[in-house]
Amino acid sequence: MVHVPMTVSSCTKLILYLTATYPNTTTFLNIIETVSHIVDMFEIGVPTTNPKYDGPTIRMTHRTAEVKGLNALDILRGNMSRDFIIMAYMEDHVDKLDIFLRKCAEIGAKGVLMPDLLFDYYDMVDKFVNECRRFGLEPCFFISSKFPYREVERLVTYRPLFIYLGLQACSGVRLPIFIERNVKIYKSIIGDRCPLVVGFAIKSPDDVRLLKKIGVDGVVIGSAFIKEIARCGVECGLKLLESLKRALVE
Amino acid sequence: MWCRVWFKASRIFKEGSRRVISMVSVPSHWYNIAADLPVPLPPVRDPDTGPSRIELLTKILPSMLIDQEFSGERWIPIPDEVRRMYEKVGRPTPYRRAENLERALGLRDVHIYYKFEGILPSGSHKLNTALAQAYYAKQDGAEEVVTETSAGQWGLATSIAAALFGMKCTIFMTRASYKSKPQRRILMQVLGATVHPSPSDLTEIGRKLLEKDREHPGSLGIAISEAVEYVLKEPEKRRYLPGSVMEFVLIHQTVIGLEAIEQMPEQPDIVIACVGGGSNFGGFTYPMIGMKLREEGFEKTRFIAVESKAAPKLTSGRYMYDHPDTSGILPLIKMYTLGKDFVPPPIHAAGLRYHGAAPSLSILVKLGIVEAVAYEQEEVMRAAQLFARCEGIIPAPESAHAIKAVIDVAKKASPGTVIAFNLSGHGLLDTDAYSRVLGIQ
Ligand SMILES: Cc1ncc(COP(=O)(O)O)c(C=O)c1O
Numbered sequence: 001m002v003h004v005p006m007t008v009s010s011c012t013k014l015i016l017y018l019t020a021t022y023p024n025t026t027t028f029l030n031i032i033e034t035v036s037h038i039v040d041m042f043e044i045g046v047p048t049t050n051p052k053y054d055g056p057t058i059r060m061t062h063r064t065a066e067v068k069g070l071n072a073l074d075i076l077r078g079n080m081s082r083d084f085i086i087m088a089y090m091e092d093h094v095d096k097l098d099i100f101l102r103k104c105a106e107i108g109a110k111g112v113l114m115p116d117l118l119f120d121y122y123d124m125v126d127k128f129v130n131e132c133r134r135f136g137l138e139p140c141f142f143i144s145s146k147f148p149y150r151e152v153e154r155l156v157t158y159r160p161l162f163i164y165l166g167l168q169a170c171s172g173v174r175l176p177i178f179i180e181r182n183v184k185i186y187k188s189i190i191g192d193r194c195p196l197v198v199g200f201a202i203k204s205p206d207d208v209r210l211l212k213k214i215g216v217d218g219v220v221i222g223s224a225f226i227k228e229i230a231r232c233g234v235e236c237g238l239k240l241l242e243s244l245k246r247a248l249v250e
Numbered sequence: 251m252w253c254r255v256w257f258k259a260s261r262i263f264k265e266g267s268r269r270v271i272s273m274v275s276v277p278s279h280w281y282n283i284a285a286d287l288p289v290p291l292p293p294v295r296d297p298d299t300g301p302s303r304i305e306l307l308t309k310i311l312p313s314m315l316i317d318q319e320f321s322g323e324r325w326i327p328i329p330d331e332v333r334r335m336y337e338k339v340g341r342p343t344p345y346r347r348a349e350n351l352e353r354a355l356g357l358r359d360v361h362i363y364y365k366f367e368g369i370l371p372s373g374s375h376k377l378n379t380a381l382a383q384a385y386y387a388k389q390d391g392a393e394e395v396v397t398e399t400s401a402g403q404w405g406l407a408t409s410i411a412a413a414l415f416g417m418k419c420t421i422f423m424t425r426a427s428y429k430s431k432p433q434r435r436i437l438m439q440v441l442g443a444t445v446h447p448s449p450s451d452l453t454e455i456g457r458k459l460l461e462k463d464r465e466h467p468g469s470l471g472i473a474i475s476e477a478v479e480y481v482l483k484e485p486e487k488r489r490y491l492p493g494s495v496m497e498f499v500l501i502h503q504t505v506i507g508l509e510a511i512e513q514m515p516e517q518p519d520i521v522i523a524c525v526g527g528g529s530n531f532g533g534f535t536y537p538m539i540g541m542k543l544r545e546e547g548f549e550k551t552r553f554i555a556v557e558s559k560a561a562p563k564l565t566s567g568r569y570m571y572d573h574p575d576t577s578g579i580l581p582l583i584k585m586y587t588l589g590k591d592f593v594p595p596p597i598h599a600a601g602l603r604y605h606g607a608a609p610s611l612s613i614l615v616k617l618g619i620v621e622a623v624a625y626e627q628e629e630v631m632r633a634a635q636l637f638a639r640c641e642g643i644i645p646a647p648e649s650a651h652a653i654k655a656v657i658d659v660a661k662k663a664s665p666g667t668v669i670a671f672n673l674s675g676h677g678l679l680d681t682d683a684y685s686r687v688l689g690i691q
Contacts, residue, residue: 146282170293175307181323
């Protein structure tokens, strides 16, 4: 497996979000294989019936993924040549967190991101971090664009793999939000103490150039890629990623 | 900016002066409590079915308001033009001591202060956000602002703001108030606004409700739905301006609390304000709660939110995701709610007839940082009468809820206690409330 260390650096990583087994197992594996050479890391979502913070495009992928729930992760085993983290909602796994984390560890995930952890399960942060570590997984934290400053400070002390800032109200939907200002605020709080990854509605080389300039350590592409492959296939998706990668390394 | 404000305030506290400082200026920034909350605000959400309500926001709200709703900035600069408008309409508003009320209650060394938003031309605090929202709507190129109102306080404020910025204004007024409170409706029309009773037959939701009941009293939730539906018919020209609940509304209202902190001769032990959707409460208290959370002051201060027993979301509601409007066109927000379909009985404090409370206020109540109490209409109006007879100001029925709580708290307070509340509006146009509840013919 190729490890691209997730560190605070001048090089902004390209992270691709995919929902496991969307649109079906074969195409999903084909996508992974086709784009692995330019993607630095994958974020793989566990298909759920309640993707609560996601926008219409990613919701659709959860609804239509071939395999539902944790079993959808089985196809990752042995098929990933890049680092990947697992994204799942705590609501689905709160009663059997150890089963979920064991599965993530078994299939070789590097870390785990649970977007509703800090909003709906705030008291469970310690437990989440400890359990992740027990299974050899690195915790990642999702924060919104209006997250309390002191709480961001606290998250940094857990030494997560990264903090993921959602730039928009939900994935894939672009509102007139001054994201540059919000990213700068959280970047200045986090500083160089932990990598800052951003996502939600990023779609163009100009977007990633701007984010790179502000100093983010990674950008996540999700809805834009899914729309692109729906429009004209995996090759188009690859082209989109190539254009974004060029903007990141130029 | 903050240091300056607090320095001045703390200096005054140290001197122990009871002088009321009148030389304060209009704040340069609004305050966003999201940056300081002890836990994060849950994100807005789309419901499981139907189109993305979040996506729809761009067609409904002025773009800068969307930005402010999702801003991580603790201090948000107030545009120069809005600051000038604030000055033009009479900000800063006074902060006074209610000495006669203290005496009437027989209090021993318990001081009661109030910030008085009723001196604004709208007669209530609502103008603080109406001016900002109309300004941003105009910046978007909109020609018409659209909103809901119940007692007419928000509708009147929006009408004034629209007039000042030279825009058209359309108001959906709950039918119960449209009938029982003609004065504000007439004033809105004087200012150039078009006022429709809600439910109306201008919208689908309105028509549906009227089919069931031609005399449906309406509710704020229904009127919001109608206003939004009306905007969506011509989204290029129209913008919807919400009167409360949304975080940016609370942010704009923080001018009240920021001024008050500069004006306070002594730091209050108890701070009280009434709650409809939460903007009056948040506007007055958040700058103080923020200092408490940042450990910069108000460490021992208690904050009390007062609601009507007719719409008791904070004391009897559930903390959950719900729509701010009845028809569910707007995204889900996590709040204390009685359910979007809850139609509160028609009380005179119509501005408190709302099913939910702003997400930030809901969280503060859930965490116990803000306490909540609810009162019945009659006891509230009696408190208002006592206040009027002592201080010479007729309070709005909504604000009277805070007064009732102040009186109850003051009677039990130990010597040395300082209480501050926000008198969010005057009741000069609420004679029907005084007449009916107090039996004054
Ligand atoms: C005078 C007055 N005070 C308070 C309120 C309640 O305001 P909020 O919704 O901001 O809590 C209203 C609402 O209309 C009002 O008119």
